[in-house]
Amino acid sequence: MHHPATGADREPDRQPDARDLWQAVLRTAVDPIIIIDQDGVMAHVNEATEQLFGYEADELIGRNVSSLMPEPHRSAHDGYLQSYLVTGEARIIGIGREVEALRADGSTVPVALAVSEIKLDGRSWFTGILHDLTKRHLVEAELREAKHGLEERVRERTAQLETSMVELSRSNRDLEQFAYIASHDLQAPLRNVRQGLELLDDHLGETLGQHFDDEANELRDLTVAAVVRMEEMIDGLLSYSRLERGGEPTQNLVDLRLLAEEVIDQMRPELIRVGAIVEVEKLPTVSGDEIQLRQLLQNLLENACKYRDPERSLRLSLDATEGDEGMWQISVGDNGIGIEAEQRNRVFDLFRRAHPGYEGVGLGLAICQRIVERHGGDIWIESGPNGGSVFNFTVPGPTRVPSGTET
Amino acid sequence: MSVLDRTRRRPGAIxxxxxxxxxxDNPLDARSTxxxxxxxxxxDRVDVVSDGQAALDRLRQARADGVPVGLLLLDLNLPGKDGHDVLRELRADPDLQTTPVVIxxxxxxxxxxxxxxxQGANAYVNKPTGLDGWLEAMATIREFWLSLAILPRR
Known part of the structure; x- marks a missing residue:
């Protein structure tokens, strides 16, 4: 605003003497500036020097600059200078470094020191420009502290997470233990209920003779059926929790083809009864727990028989493909009634039954899933080519057997 | 010919x-039996007690009364002295040690x-399920222990 907007050249302000100007700049510079002679004696200091060190200028001028340094530099400084003047090897001059400065009150302050050499009339002078690093150090300390705090927090959180995981796995174990104890200890009272019912039934039969009416018979049968169902559930829960109690599954080489043939042999009467045709493709040798894998195959085949389509004869196929990372995928396919897409994940839940009107308590597939998971594999259902289902599961191949057990 | 008729003709029954x-100790098991x-x-031949000490007391009393127990049907899981304790004490007692015991x-x-x-049990039997099961088990026990087998006598 003070200048015309025309952009026309302005008459420059009257220039002061360059020497006065430089002196003023040096005097008022924000950073302390100290000029010493080649003996280390201070010749000039500026106002910032007075402020930083807490001396008046005339207290400094004529004194050796080493009085502004803490030990060990204080005693060594004369030697540094001599060594430079003799060898020309600079340790600070023209380089600059971070040093401690000693104040009048005895405290020290970190400074960045830059030293340059001036040669005048054959004599050397040195100019030291200092920059107070106190603030920078504070900020750096804060940063360090923040970083440290952050690391500390990460450590704490990690420790918390590890604790939670330990607790989680313990509570899982507790839950498995609970399932076992509950199902085991519930057997006895349930057995008593059944016994009491049968005794009551026998007693009423004896005392009332043929006078037991249809309603009484029906009520008794419904109650007995409920007891039987609960017995089945408890039995299932027991075998489910026994999978956990057995510890890690054993890792033996299991010939799945042989195992499948044994299971099929064992199920022969049922397979003949439902008129099933079973095709077993080449199945691999895998590593795992033979008893559990047998139960897995048996549960899947029994399910296929149970949920067959009454309109056509049951066709079963067992097949395998080699997967990633040494795993094998085994597929058990059928042409049964199939499972709706939204049910396919839920059927693996405990006590979940996809089809009403069939016997069973809904544990077979839960046990299958547990067995597969304990072998480090997955189990899932796809829809079959003829409306049936394909149960796929993965198990580790023989290469995954730990050394020593492999033949 | 019923099992009972045959029992009467066995020399052991003289x-x-x-x-x-x-x-x-389980009243429903006892009732079923x-x-x-x-x-x-x-x-009229079967007597019931519901714990181990009572069993030993009854065995000794019966012997003193001249009507010794000829066959002991012993549960294992009992309050206080359990079946194993009863068996051990029985086998260590000179008066009772020959008593046949069916667990x-x-x-x-x-x-x-x-x-x-x-510890000297003579047989180990699992409790049956259902009244029919009990009938079958008791009939078998009667057939073998009270008919076919010759038991020690004093």
Whole structure:
């Protein structure tokens, strides 16, 4: 605003003497500036020097600059200078470094020191420009502290997470233990209920003779059926929790083809009864727990028989493909009634039954899933080519057997 | 010819009927055993106690009264002195040590089975399920222990 907007050249302000100007700049510079002679004696200091060190200028001028340094530099400084003047090897001059400065009150302050050499009339002078690093150090300390705090927090959180995981796995174990104890200890009272019912039934039969009416018979049968169902559930829960109690599954080489043939042999009467045709493709040798894998195959085949389509004869196929990372995928396919897409994940839940009107308590597939998971594999259902289902599961191949057990 | 008729003709029966003591703390198991016994016309021969100490007391009293227990049906899981304790004490008692003992329990633990035989049990039987099961078990016990087998006598 003070200048015309025309952009026309302005008459420059009257220039002061360059020497006065430089002196003023040096005097008022924000950073302390100290000029010493080649003996280390201070010749000039500026106002910032007075402020930083807490001396008046005339207290400094004529004194050796080493009085502004803490030990060990204080005693060594004369030697540094001599060594430079003799060898020309600079340790600070023209380089600059971070040093401690000693104040009048005895405290020290970190400074960045830059030293340059001036040669005048054959004599050397040195100019030291200092920059107070106190603030920078504070900020750096804060940063360090923040970083440290952050690391500390990460450590704490990690420790918390590890604790939670330990607790989680313990509570899982507790839950498995609970399932076992509950199902085991519930057997006895349930057995008593059944016994009491049968005794009551026998007693009423004896005392009332043929006078037991249809309603009484029906009520008794419904109650007995409920007891039987609960017995089945408890039995299932027991075998489910026994999978956990057995510890890690054993890792033996299991010939799945042989195992499948044994299971099929064992199920022969049922397979003949439902008129099933079973095709077993080449199945691999895998590593795992033979008893559990047998139960897995048996549960899947029994399910296929149970949920067959009454309109056509049951066709079963067992097949395998080699997967990633040494795993094998085994597929058990059928042409049964199939499972709706939204049910396919839920059927693996405990006590979940996809089809009403069939016997069973809904544990077979839960046990299958547990067995597969304990072998480090997955189990899932796809829809079959003829409306049936394909149960796929993965198990580790023989290469995954730990050394020593492999033949 | 009923099982009972045959029982009467066995030489073991010369000295009169064999008394049976059932040691069972579960009232429904006891009732099932007794009901089965009644249907087999054994009711007046079967006595029941519900703990181990009572069993030993009854065994000794019966001997003192001149009507010794000829067959002990012993549950393992009992309050206080359990079946194993009773068996051990029985076998250590010179007056009672020849008493035939049939373990009647719901335990299928191999340790229980082996332990019972080690301590001198004569048979180990699992409790049946259902009244029909009890009838069958008691009929078999009667057939073997009260008819076919010759028991020690004093």
């Amino acid at each position: 000295d009169g009927p064999v008394n049976v003591l059932l040691v069972e 007794l009901r089965a016994a009644r249907k087999l016309e054994l009711a 009647l329990t719901s335990s299928v633990e191999q340790a229980d089975v082996n332990g019972a035989y080690q």
